[in-house]
Amino acid sequence: MTIRFNKVLFAAIAVPAVSIMSGCASTDTSKDSSVAVVSSPAVAAPTGITSVNFDNLTAGTQIDMADASWSVEKVNGSTLVAEVSANMAKSGSNSLYLLDDSTADKPYALLKFANGAATAGSISFDAYIPSTNPKTVYVNVGTGKNNSQRYFELRLNATDGVVQYENGSEDVKVADFTTDAWHTYNATWADGKFSISIDGQPSASATNVSVASTGLSASNIPTTITFYAGDKSSAGTEAYIDNIESTLFK
Numbered sequence: 001m002t003i004r005f006n007k008v009l010f011a012a013i014a015v016p017a018v019s020i021m022s023g024c025a026s027t028d029t030s031k032d033s034s035v036a037v038v039s040s041p042a043v044a045a046p047t048g049i050t051s052v053n054f055d056n057l058t059a060g061t062q063i064d065m066a067d068a069s070w071s072v073e074k075v076n077g078s079t080l081v082a083e084v085s086a087n088m089a090k091s092g093s094n095s096l097y098l099l100d101d102s103t104a105d106k107p108y109a110l111l112k113f114a115n116g117a118a119t120a121g122s123i124s125f126d127a128y129i130p131s132t133n134p135k136t137v138y139v140n141v142g143t144g145k146n147n148s149q150r151y152f153e154l155r156l157n158a159t160d161g162v163v164q165y166e167n168g169s170e171d172v173k174v175a176d177f178t179t180d181a182w183h184t185y186n187a188t189w190a191d192g193k194f195s196i197s198i199d200g201q202p203s204a205s206a207t208n209v210s211v212a213s214t215g216l217s218a219s220n221i222p223t224t225i226t227f228y229a230g231d232k233s234s235a236g237t238e239a240y241i242d243n244i245e246s247t248l249f250k
Contacts, residue, residue, distance in 0.1 A: 048247050048250070049245050049246065049247060050245065050246065050247065050249040050250045051243055051244070051245045052111070052243070052244040052245070052249060053091060053092055053094070053242060053243050053244075054084050054089075054092075054094040054095055054096055054242065055089075055091075055092035055093050055094050057084045057094055058084065059083075059084050059085055059086035059087075059093075059094055060083060060084065060085075061083060061084050062075065062077055062081075062082065062083050063082050063083055063084060063096060063109050064082075064109075066084055069111060069112065069249075070109060070110065070111050071109075071110045071112075072107065072108060072109055072110070073107075073108040073110070073145055074105040074106060074107055074108055075107045075108070075109075076102075078101075079099075079100075079101040079102035079104075079235070080099070080100060080101070080102050080104075080105060080106065080107040081097065081098065081099035081101075081107055082096065082097075082098055082107045082108070082109040082227075083096075083097055084096065084097070085097035085240065087240075088128055088240045089240075089242055090126040090128070090182045090240075090242040090243055091126075091242060091243060092242075094242075095128075095240040095241060095242040096109060096227065096240065096241040096242070097238070097239075097240055098137070098227060098228065098229040098238060098239045098240075098241070099229065099237075099238050100135070100229045100230025100231070100235065100236070100237040100238075101235045101236060102230075102235055103232060103233060103234065103235055104232065105232060106228055106229060106230040106231055106232065106237075107228060107229060107230075108145045108226055108227070108228040109226070109227045109228070110144070110145060110224050110225070110226045110227075111224065111225050111226075111244065111249070112223055112224050113222070113223055113224065113246075113248040113249065114248065114249055114250055115248070115250075116223055117143075117221040117222065117223050118221070118222050118223070118248055119190065119191075119221055120188075120189060120190035120191070121188070121189060121190075121222065121246065121247075121248050122186065122187065122188040122189075122246060122247075123141065123186070123187055123225055123244065123245070123246040123248065124184060124185060124186040124187075124243070124244075124245045124246070125139070125184070125185055125225075125241055125242070125243060125244040125245070126182050126183070126184050126185075126241070126242040126243045127139075127156060127182070127183060127185060127239060127240065127241055127242075128180075128181065128182050128239065128240040128242075129156050129158050129177075129179050129180075129239055130158065130179060130180060130238050130239075131158055131179035131180050132158075132236065132238075133158035133159070133179075133229075133236070133237045133238060133239075134159070134230075134234045134235075134236050134237060135159075135229070135230045135231050135233075135234055135237040136155045136156060136157045136158070136159075136229075136230075136231075136237070137155075137156040137158075137227075137228075137229045137230075137237065137239040138153060138154065138155055138156070138226075138227070138228050138229070139153065139154045139156070139185070139225065139226070139227055140152065140153035140154070140166075140225070140226045141153075141187060141189065141194075141222045141224070141225050141226075142216075142220040142222055142223075142224065142226070143220045143221070143222065143223050143224060144224060144226070145226050145228065147216075148217070148220075149220055150166070150216045150217070150220060151189065151194070151211055151216060151217070151218070151220045151221070151222050152165060152166065152187070152189065152194045152209070152211055152214065152216060153165065153166035153216065154166075154174070154185070154187070154196065155171060156177070156239070158179045161176055161177060161178070161179060162174075162175070162176055162177065163175050163176075163177050163185075163196075163198060165194075165196065165206055165209065165214065166214055166215070166216060167213075167214045167215065168214065168215040172205055172206070172209075173205060174196050174198070174203045174205060174206040175198050175201075175203055177198065182242075183198055183199055184198070184199050184200070184243075185197075185198055186198075186200075189211075189222065192210060192211050192212065192218040193208045193209060193210055193211065194206075194208075194209055194211060195207045195208055195209070225244070227239070227241055
């Protein structure tokens with residue numbers, strides 16, 4: 001099954017992003033800051049992987065209106081945005097754009113697995129995080145957006161230039177990363193543990209991490225991946241997401 005849309009998991013070093021899909025980024029002078037990105041050589045996709053790459057959708061369409069596989073929370077289409085964008089892409093022409101330009105809330109975009117809960121799985125995605133972000137971009141795997149629904153969560157922190165995983169009051173560093181550039185993140189999980197790599201490099205601090213040790217719940221057998229940006233105390237946090245790939249979307 002190919003998932004289609006309209007408008008609108010990681011390593012200890014940061015290296016140039018290499019994605020399963022390749023392409024050119026476009027540039028734009030609008031609010032969602034764009035920087036030209038050099039294409040990476042194409043690499044054949046593993047058999048059975050479904051790629052969600054947004055390229056057959058109309059830019060400017062809110063993601064849940066573009067495809068019923070997605071849902072959104074707190075999105076208002078102006079200051080809280082989750083939509084297909086042609087301003088930046090890792091491959092092809094489009095990506096998912098998130099914008100928190102509000103001090104009232106933050107936007108969430110959720111994509112469910114095709115066959116429900118997965119006790120084991122793997123998901124990769126490409127993400128572009130602007131250096132101007134005042135706050136963090138988050139990716140969680142679980143059953144929904146709330147803290148009580150998360151199995152594990154990643155934090156893409158542009159201010160400090162680090163990727164972390166959620167670990168209560170002291171989040172654990174997975175790797176440094178370069179802002180204003182695309183990176184490929186991969187997350188795998190099984191038996192109540194998860195591992196992260198970035199750009200194909202596994203992270204020593206994020207390999208076979210017990211979900212229970214992070215303060216999140218191993219009982220939240222994943223059904224959903226959620227992307228969200230920012231917080232309620234500042235405005236201007238953005239992210240572009242592309243090439244979300246997994247067998248779980250078939």
